[in-house]
Amino acid sequence: MNLPKAFEEKMKNLLHEEYEDYIYCFDEPRHYGLRVNTNKISVGGFLKIAPWPLSPIPWIHNGFYYDGEHIQPAKHPYYFAGLYYLQEPSAMTPADRLPAEPGERVLDICAAPGGKATELGAKLKGEGVLIANDISNSRAKGLLKNLELFGIGNMLVLSEEPGKLMEYFPEYFDKILIDAPCSGEGMFRKDKKMVKAWEEHGPEFFSKLQRSIITQAAAMLRPGGSILYSTCTFDPLENEQTIEYLLSKFPEFEICQIRPYEGFAPGIPELTESGNQEISKTVRIFPHKMRGEGHYLALLRKGSPTGFQDGEKKKPGLEKVNTRFEKLPEEFTEFWLDVSWNLEPSRLDIHGERIYYMPKGLPCMRGIRFLRSGLLLGELKKNRFEPSQALAMCLKKEEYGKVLDFPLSDTRVIRYLKGETLEVEDKASEKEKGWYLICVDGYPLGFGKLNRQILKNKYLPGWRFQP
Template sequence: MTALPERFVERMKRTMEEEEAASFFASYDENAAHGLRLNPGKISRDGFTDRMPFSLTPVPWCPPGFYYNEEDRPGKHPYHAAGVYYIQEPSAMAVIEALKPEPGDRVLDLCAAPGGKSTHIAGYLGDRGLLVANEIHPTRVKALSENLERWGARNILVTNETPDRMAERFPAFFDKIVVDAPCSGEGMFRKLPEACEDWSEEKVAHCASMQTDILADAAKMLKPGGVMVYSTCTFAEDENERQIERFLAAHPEFSLDPVAQQEYFTPGKLEHTVRLWPHKLRGEGHFLARLRKSGDTEALETVQEEKVKPLSADVRRVFEAFCREALTFTPEGRYALFGDQLYLLADGLPRLNRLKISRAGWHLGTVKKGRFEPSHAMALALKPEEWKSGVDFSADSEEVLRYLRGETLFWDAAGKGWTIVTVDGFPLGWGKLVQGQLKNHYPKGLRML
């Protein structure tokens, strides 16, 4: 059994009936559930269950979610590198199902790293709307960007800002917001035993204070009529029901909506909030509240759209030459050059000046010395009908492993130049055919050892 903090045990015994407390603590003798979520931009649900070489069981509250067996090790499979699925704790999948993003929405994931909620949102948006994924910690924002790129998300803005700075720049801007708040992590004690060592009553109080500030900033960014989901992975009432009570008292323009698929969850101590308990379902501890903002939609403040300079003739020439060589189309929209990095901006993107930006849309590639080099993000976001030349390997082949290790491959085939490397039809990255060799352009930082 996980060695639980003594004061945590005492508190839980005080707040639970004896029989339920016994079931709750007994759940720590069980193994944590393992989950993954398919990428609807790359594969259908039926295609996923037919093709995946894993033992999959549906997660009942998340249509794209599945349990898998620990011995399957999906993180080592080439399909993971291709962004066909995202590995995510099953209870955490409930958050975006409660938010219900729709194509065309402007959505903010305010505390976004490592990217589970953001990729889930991107899956529902498709290529319509805008996802702004923010992470305050510079080291964690890199992982967030990489996960969104592997997912193939195009219409994104990844920022590295504090919530109050975001609130200054995005007043009443978003249709939907998710605040998966930093918390004391009590719900993860079984999955992450190290969280037990980091826990203290002082940490609970500190997190509750921080959550209050984050929620207040998030409230400013939501449009009237918009929806915000607040979630934590803790059992502490001060971070959950009491936090929402304080928020509603300070923000009378908000009210609680019922959470979708409540039949799978336990009602919280505040009406319309829900708890996910590890002894009542296959997943870890979570809390969810869905909040709706009332108000006058006529009084919305206009956020100025990002203005970009037209690309120079030289940049446009080399990029369009690449598109003619490697793609069946030229991406349409507003281009922006940040240094030597070329991006296609999402529609409706606001002004970006004085914001710390990690990704400003779909990263297309690098322009240097009169040539264009496509990015890994471009490859992972392409659809099968969008590339001209492809080299396909099967998932169980030695060639695909060699490609993921960064090796040059011999390829006895006609053609030359940039080509997409795929695994069973799913894009993995770029290669360049040169005189019977496939030069490897898989990013060095992602290569298998």
């Protein structure tokens, strides 16, 4: 592979005697990764039904390698059931090492296409809130699909400049993940087009963006909260020196130890002006040391600013969701008789025909660009309620009263995913008409409407299976 001379010289200075090992890794095949959605299935449960051979990614508890040259997991019904996400192994590390807990407020500030946001959402287990943001509206659409496919309902998907978010979320978040836009040096082996992009916009260009984003994120983190900063590049300007810059602006931050793995290389304090030895707690991932592409990670905790006393600073104001109705629409309550969830009325919100279920404790967010606010439950049509695809993906089989559960071997599974009308034969008796949750091996795929053993397909058109 032809690498830019300036990049080669930099890597020689960075790796010294390990440089040749790094260059040799370009002759090795890339690695393909699959991450189990623990929001829907346990790792052990997935391994029992996995359709192909998998081998563990040793530093990711729910990550596995698969043979990407010969199998296509994105074409399997279990993918459409949201049981896993396909992700480069090293890229799984940031969300894995950010210790998000159920009930917390979590921000993924550069979230598209959703590889890290889906894992953070799974960690929350439906409690708290995940705010996933990406400045690109088109990329944020793919982010929304992946979060909904994963069954993440306690989320907002935004498309805003990080600087604008500061106005709405001062010291609001418990955890923030910054997978920063970068020069992409760590992905040269995986994607040769990254080399040309690097020649057009190198580390100097991206470091300015990174410094802006990380300081804006710092202002949105509550004291005691944590930021995980990551890039997929090797340049110290974008890595160690960005962390050094944050510490110079926010001295209340401290660098935390990242849960170790034998292949991790420490950050290099000598690459910073201050020579701060705490930088060695950050992590570099090199492709010649691990079965993954290049990455950098830093975990930081925010302490109290100098002179700050608890309760002194004004907290973000919370606005109770205004439902704008005194009584739930009859069409909705009739449908909800088949759902076992106990909804909190104060969290329901109606916009036009759409009904949403909002996360708890949100500030007023008028003026922010949303792609989704909360879980879209469905739409009110003329004298009827149509449940959403997002609701189907959030439900578990046992949480809905009318279910059609097809085994993986049933040809109707793929036909349903293609959007076809299905015949549902029941020799014992004709099934009750109405909305049915369609499952494969017990895992929801979407809704259909049954009438006289004919299932009208309601699978979302934009998600349909493409051979």
